[in-house]
Amino acid sequence: MIKIDVDMAKCQHYGQCVFEAPSVFELNNDDKLEYTATADDSERANVEAAIDVCPMQAIRIVE
Template sequence: MIKIEVDMALCQHYGQCVFEAPNIFKLNDDDKLEYVASADDSERDNVESAVDVCPMQAIRIVE
């Protein structure tokens, strides 16, 4: 399992992470980011891509 953290003070809800890891990240009806804090290792590549594309660098994987 991998643990994911999003600094919601930095997040501007652009949603780029949703395109990279749709099983982990989503925008709710108010266009605010929601995410799961832990995911199966099979999602690691997708989450790493989401970390890379986040314009605010608000996402990180906790090792």
């Protein structure tokens, strides 16, 4: 399992992460980011790609 942390004080809900790891991140009906706090190890590459595309660099994998 990997643990995912998004700094919601930084997040501006640009939603770029959604395209890289759709099983972890989504924009809700109010265009606000929601995410799962944990994901399977197989999602690591996708979450790292989501980290790479986050304009606010708000996403981290917490080991």
